[in-house]
Amino acid sequence: AQSVTQLGSHVSVSEGALVLLRCNYSSSVPPYLFWYVQYPNQGLQLLLKYTTGATLVKGINGFEAEFKKSETSFHLTKPSAHMSDAAEYFCAVSPSGGNTPLVFGKGTRLSVIA
Amino acid sequence: NAGVMQNPRHLVRRRGQEARLRCSPMKGHSHVYWYRQLPEEGLKFMVYLQKENIIDESGMPKERFSAEFPKEGPSILRIQQVVRGDSAAYFCASSPRGGRYTEAFFGQGTRLTVV
Helix, strand or coil, X not given: CCEEEEECCEEEEECCCCEEEEEEEECCCCCEEEEEEECCCCCXXXXXXXXXXXXXXXXXXXXXXXXXXHHCEEEEEECCCCHHHCEEEEEEEECCCCCCCCEECCCEEEEEEC | CCCCEEECXXXXXXXXXXXXXXXXXXXXXXXXXXXEECCCXXXXXXXXXXXXXXXXXXXXXXXXXXXXXXXXXXXXEEECCCCHHHCEEEEEEEECCCCCCCCCEECCCEEEEEC
């Protein structure tokens, strides 16, 4: 069965610093991977996704993630944090099979310090 | 094109009452997914529906919970005889088709509080 582990339930960075949110997955088939962001009292918004092709995926708001099969990782990065990036971030994997919904990690809350 | 609409946004119920959560998918989307979010636990899949059909309900508690997505109208998640442990945020997502390639679009959620 597919699963997602997000290392660190809470990450705090200074404004302008590098953002690195970690995600490791387990999958018996080539994974499809997603990062979502959730602002307070809001739903989830897709940041980026990896299905096939280029392993470095660029998303919205300056975020990107790199799929590394050898490390079973899909870490999310942003070169320079902005105050507006403060939110909860979820990594998700799409299991095998045609009609199986996404499996989410427990989330990482990002705080940005001025 | 309006996004996924959920109502109500906040719902307070006393123990033993019924809660009905509504989800109108995006226009043209015939696939709906319900998730529950508990503090510190991320999103847990509950049920996946297509118009008039339940495709996967493996995440739904066997008792007190039911879901439907009729031919006309919104999808409904129904919780009978609510208990304190049902307090959570319930999110609905929709997609135009199923399968691994498909991105799901999320609503803003219904926050259920059981008192």
